[in-house]
Amino acid sequence: MRHLLHSILFVFAIQALAVNPIYFPDDKTKPGDDKKAKAKKDDTTKVALVCEEHSNEAPDSTLVLFPSHDLYNTWDTNTVHPYNFYESFKQDSVVLSLIQEGDSGFSMPVKGLVTSEFGWRRYRPHFGTDIDLETGDQVVAAFDGMVRIAKMCNGYGNCVILRHNNGLETVYGHLSEILVEPGQAIKAGSLIGLGGNTGRSYGSHLHFEIRYLGQALDAQDFIDFETGTLKKNEFVLHKSDVENKYDLRATHARHKRDIGLARTDYKKYGKNGKSRTVKVRKGDTLARIAKRNGTTVKAICRKNGFKSTKKLKAGQRIRV
Numbered sequence: 001m002r003h004l005l006h007s008i009l010f011v012f013a014i015q016a017l018a019v020n021p022i023y024f025p026d027d028k029t030k031p032g033d034d035k036k037a038k039a040k041k042d043d044t045t046k047v048a049l050v051c052e053e054h055s056n057e058a059p060d061s062t063l064v065l066f067p068s069h070d071l072y073n074t075w076d077t078n079t080v081h082p083y084n085f086y087e088s089f090k091q092d093s094v095v096l097s098l099i100q101e102g103d104s105g106f107s108m109p110v111k112g113l114v115t116s117e118f119g120w121r122r123y124r125p126h127f128g129t130d131i132d133l134e135t136g137d138q139v140v141a142a143f144d145g146m147v148r149i150a151k152m153c154n155g156y157g158n159c160v161i162l163r164h165n166n167g168l169e170t171v172y173g174h175l176s177e178i179l180v181e182p183g184q185a186i187k188a189g190s191l192i193g194l195g196g197n198t199g200r201s202y203g204s205h206l207h208f209e210i211r212y213l214g215q216a217l218d219a220q221d222f223i224d225f226e227t228g229t230l231k232k233n234e235f236v237l238h239k240s241d242v243e244n245k246y247d248l249r250a251t252h253a254r255h256k257r258d259i260g261l262a263r264t265d266y267k268k269y270g271k272n273g274k275s276r277t278v279k280v281r282k283g284d285t286l287a288r289i290a291k292r293n294g295t296t297v298k299a300i301c302r303k304n305g306f307k308s309t310k311k312l313k314a315g316q317r318i319r320v
């Protein structure tokens with residue numbers, strides 16, 4: 001049965017490989033790393049192809065075992081985030097039940113202080129919430145789910161990713177040890193690894209993420225990290241929240257553009273709003289300057305504190 005399960009998982013790995021992986025700098029999956037990743041992928045593809053031939057003999061859709069398969073259609077145990085939220089999410093919002101009858105509820109992955117929140121860091125996005133811990137501390141699953149990724153993943157270091165029935169995935173990064181393997185069913189609160197300082201990490205901590213269709217969400221919108229409890233049993237994800245809040249690259253780009261525009265305004269108009277200085281040319285009159293700069297004599301006089309009979313000298317600077 002275990003062998004069969006792995007065969008099935010490999011088949012889904014093939015489908016997932018057809019999708020272009022998204023590049024998340026926080027994962028340290030830099031374009032330069034592509035060669036290494038490609039070599040690894042090619043290995044998996046070979047295995048997958050063999051398994052697919054094998055599984056073609058007895059296709060059985062009831063053997064689709066991974067959580068939330070209707071939503072994802074893929075089960076990729078190699079690529080960290082093989083999804084594209086905007087391509088997959090076509091509705092305005094979705095209601096996600098965080099606690100369902102018969103499941104084990106919620107558990108804090110590790111209890112500790114939040115040392116870094118979800119948001120834009122100086123040069124890059126931070127898609128997770130960092131929780132302080134000591135190397136060797138036990139890290140447990142937040143919700144019931146199945147292990148999709150359990151391996152070293154560049155910036156994440158030793159990393160476990162769980163897929164949950166509601167479509168969410170939770171990510172546990174920088175572990176010193178991984179104690180689970182892909183395909184394993186996990187209950188909330190059960191041990192998945194030990195905390196550490198692997199990958200892009202400075203000091204032992206857990207990097208914890210909540211994602212939906214690959215889109216990182218702010219875990220602090222789900223969890224009160226001080227009390228270690230869920231804020232609500234249901235989470236409504238709005239596409240507009242992704243666009244305005246969770247899509248850190250898009251919001252950062254917009255912010256930068258706004259700052260850029262503000263600078264242009266400053267250069268053009270000076271700090272007192274719509275005002276700038278120009279040089280008076282030989283033979284200029286106030287009327288001519290006003291016309292040339294799209295303003296009026298009255299406005300120029302007001303900005304410069306002089307009367308319209310003011311005598312101008314060539315080379316003099318006045319506000320327009």
Ligand SMILES: [Zn+2]
Nearest residue numbers: 128129130207
């Ligand atoms: Zn982090």
